[in-house]
Amino acid sequence: MHDNNSDGGPSLVSTRTMDIVVALLLMGVAAIVITDSVRLGFRWREIEGPASGYFPFYIGLIIAISSLVNLIRAVRSGDATKTFVTKPAFKQVLAVLIPLCVYVVVVGVIGIYIASAVYIALFMWYFGRYPLPKGIGIGAAVSLVLFMMFEIWFLVPLPKGPIEDFFGF
Numbered sequence: 001m002h003d004n005n006s007d008g009g010p011s012l013v014s015t016r017t018m019d020i021v022v023a024l025l026l027m028g029v030a031a032i033v034i035t036d037s038v039r040l041g042f043r044w045r046e047i048e049g050p051a052s053g054y055f056p057f058y059i060g061l062i063i064a065i066s067s068l069v070n071l072i073r074a075v076r077s078g079d080a081t082k083t084f085v086t087k088p089a090f091k092q093v094l095a096v097l098i099p100l101c102v103y104v105v106v107v108g109v110i111g112i113y114i115a116s117a118v119y120i121a122l123f124m125w126y127f128g129r130y131p132l133p134k135g136i137g138i139g140a141a142v143s144l145v146l147f148m149m150f151e152i153w154f155l156v157p158l159p160k161g162p163i164e165d166f167f168g169f
Helices: 015-040 054-076 087-110 112-126 132-153 162-166
Strands: 011-014 083-086
Touching: 011 015, 011 087, 015 054, 015 083, 083 087, 087 112, 112 132, 112 162
Parallel strands: none
Antiparallel strands: 011 083
């Protein structure tokens, strides 16, 4: 599992391993859906039609069967050398994922509009190598357009923070 790949890094995890992990995770999700559907009732009722768990039960069943097939195929596959992700590629994913997680937390504290403006500006500056003032301008413009669209035109309130409170929104 230490073969070098086109992006120059050693393999971090194989495709076979990820196939097994994803199949097991989806089987867990399917088990939750099926269990809750049984609790709600998943049978067809004579006069009423389907019970509330009817469709989720069968969707969960389809997910469970599909995941089982994928799990069997992955376990039977003897090729554990095919790379799913390399260390450099995984670092690039984390470089996007970690700021995204911070953004989600910050939205709850300062609201979606200010957090989005900062997020866009920093991404443009760090990843796009744009000048920071340009990123701030575009981030502010996008957030302003989204504010106008959701809060004023569609009347759909999104999470707001202290700055919007200060201006009475």
